[in-house]
Amino acid sequence: MITGSAHTLPTALRTQIADCGFFPQFVSDSVSMALGDEPLVDHLVQQEATVGPEGIIRHLTVLVLTAARLVVAHTDENSDEHDRPTAVTTTESVPLWRMGAVSLSRVVSHPEDYGEANSQVVETWLSLSWDTMHRLEVVPVHCVDPECRADHGFNGEMVSEDITLRMSPAADGQANVDHLVNFATRLQRMVAAAGRG
Incomplete structure (x- = not known):
């Protein structure tokens, strides 16, 4: 083995x-x-x-x-x-x-008080793309006329998203969320530097 x-x-x-x-x-x-x-x-x-x-x-x-x-x-x-x-x-x-987008998203409560004790990060996502997989999102086209019964077809969008990790303080602990943010920001800088090389 x-x-x-x-x-x-x-x-x-x-x-x-x-x-x-x-x-x-x-x-x-x-x-x-x-x-x-x-x-x-x-x-x-x-x-x-x-x-x-x-x-x-x-x-x-x-x-x-x-x-x-x-x-x-x-x-x-x-x-x-x-x-x-x-x-x-x-x-x-x-x-x-080869890495594409390195996206970090944070959801905060009470954004008007960001930096204060009552404003907390409640969810964090790290999304990475390197064009290995694509997802096609297809939705029906809606007409603005509420009386219209015609079939207007579909709209589609090709989305490249190879991996998304979601963490929250409630489910994963604050230390793990902080680690995700630090990892993501470090990866963003390293990918940018590699793209220039």
């Missing part, structure tokens, strides 16, 4: 992966294998749970930033044909010069 060198991952990253309790050795090995001996600049870990017909499905995303690339690791739990639990991990390596 080929494995990475999980011991080469920084202690903080290994600890965050282990704290998620979601196949930590498998996840660490996958990230380490993709990273090789390249030094880390920063990392971000997010665990999500979605509810579907099969029950609660966990998903773990690990972003690892180096001087030259962003390593994206996704791990999902699954089951085989005999309903035995399995896990699937996928790692992707994106050169920083």
